[in-house]
Amino acid sequence: MINNVVLAAEVAASQAAQMSWLVIAIPLASAGLLLLVGRAADKWGHLLGVTASAASFVVGAWAFVDLLSRPVAERVQDVTLFKWIPGGTFDLNMGIRVDQLSLTFVMLVTFVGTLIHIYSIAYMEHDRDRRRFFAYLNLFVAAMLLLVLADSYVVLFVGWEGVGLASYLLIGFWNHRLEYAVAAKKAFVANRVGDVGMIVAMMIMFSQFHALSFAGVFEAAEHASGATLTLIGLALLLAACGKSAQFPLQSWLGDAMAGPTPVSALIHAATMVTAGVYLVVRSGPIFEHTPAARLAVVTIGAITLLYGAIVGCAKDDMKKALAASTMSQIGYMMLAAGLGPVGGIFAIMHLVTHGFFKAGMFLGAGSVMHAMKDQVDMRRFGALNKAMKVTWLTFMMGWLAILGIPPFAGFFSKDKIIEQAFVAPEGQVWQGWVFGLVAMFGAGITAFYMSRLFFMVFQGKARWTDEQHPHESPGLMTVPMIILSLGSVFLGLILTVVKFDEYLAPALVEGHHGEPVMNAYVIMGATLALVVIGAWIAWSKFGSAKAVVPTLPPAADGLVRAAREDLYQDAINDALLVKPGQALVRGATKTDDDVVDGAVRGLAWVFQGMGSLVSRIQNGYARSYAATMLAGVILLAAIVLAGRM
Amino acid sequence: MTVSAYLILASVLFTIGTVTVMVRRNSIIVFMGVELMLNAANLAFLAFARMWGNVDGQLAAFFVMVVAAAEVVVGLAIIVSLFRTRRTVSVDDENLLRH
Incomplete structure (x- = not known):
């Protein structure tokens, strides 16, 4: 049954809600200005970018405080900005939906975004294109806020494409290097595959429900057939897979680390890649009535969380290991989002805490790269804890948070997801066991690979190359890291104390808490035990005084080799999609050359041949012409005479 | 004298x-x-004119003569200018008509 609040969007919007379009407009205007003014803005471009992002945060915070002051039943506010697509019997308005879910995202995006803007001032200081970088970052913030504030699927899609564009531009920011440009293109193409799902979902909604706004679609979904909803759900899942790097469209995220590290932190860890989770949670009323699509979401989430974790274990590139971890954590969120409204709440909660601790760790990685001359190979790190105390400590907070050690942030969100995964739908006890154990086991692997990363970078013996002299980063970089690490420590506790789940629940479909197939305390204990075991194995192999980390990757068995190659995802994509696609294009080109052009060329060849044959008569000798004439006359005379006789 | 003798002479001249x-x-x-x-043709015209007792053939012969006179003027002028530019009057050395 649908919660009435979701549909009753008739409440009058407050002044703050009506002004909340500014959170999108400010960074958008700043991005436009920075791109149009060009080099003349080089001196102050980064300051404008930071100001725009911070102003957006202030407006968002105003709307958020205003929302909290309203009675619970009046918190979902739809604000129509202008009539966008007037179409006779079908009108579509450009509008924003200000509710608990969208404002949660607004706060996350603008707060973390502003911190990363500040960090980037120092990180990009020596890049001559810093202004362009800030323009793109602002463009991203604007698009992401449009995505989460949209009140219809079409407006959401505009933001959806906007973040894809910003992601493409920022991955390829250093596009003078071919492999970076290729990585940007790869991300773009993989995202387009997902977009097909989004478009198909909107087509089905339009043809079946004659509506594209959230209010209209969710109302119609209540009376729609199960098959229609399953189709829409699967199409939306495809879209979410593309954007959130979920199996089988996950291959672009690792390469996306080609972008500058602040980009990896903001777009490819904290916000954009979680848009797929947002989409699934937001479309709760659709998934509510289709267990098949929900099962598909959960399955994809479970596969991806294991996939990312396994890949993360073998990566030596610091950023790629973090990317694999992001993929795995979003797998957790996706799994939770597919479990239903209660799971959805914890998915969003994990998304928020993950946004803090993963962004913090990425900024830490950027700080390490800054100190180590852009080195990313963890085998050349080690013993950085003394050289970079602040980075070490802030990274440690993020590490403890992702491990899920109480009372750090990840414990409160991830443990809830694992517990929810053990809750079986009615009559499907096996689902509770399978997904619960996968989530629990994933936590153990997570503990191993994140500890491996942490120990390889900060503990053990120094394995630096000769020209590296690590030093702590400037304050502009460490302060955002410290703030994010405070979030990694306390955010989970705070969100639990202020009852985030009760705050968010009215924005979603009404759900009911089920009982897990195993006692909740047993689950918590077993998870913690697995985490400690994983971390201990990593310590004994990479962190302890006796551990020796070779500076070159040692020979390894098949699984490790596969994991180093991202479980051959690129090879599989190559064999299944790229090669046949190229063969098809080559075949089409050949057909065009040989058959279509060939026919035209052949025709020309025939007439040319005939022409050159006839032109031999035209030799220019008067006597030969005379002979021809004579022959003609004789022929004519013969014909005339023959006619007479 | 029969007409056929004139016609035989005309055809012999034409062949030559x-x-x-x-x-x-x-x-x-x-x-x-x-x-x-041309003159062989003229002879044939006159022979037929006499045979039928009709002046139309003689008229045609006059026309031919006038045209032939004009043609001689143009033709000889072409030959002279050809000789001036190319120092030859052989028809086989000239295949400018190709161009």
């Missing part, structure tokens, strides 16, 4: 003219061959 045009290389000789053919 034709062969001259076809075989000789010197443009002036070729030109003379052409004149011979």
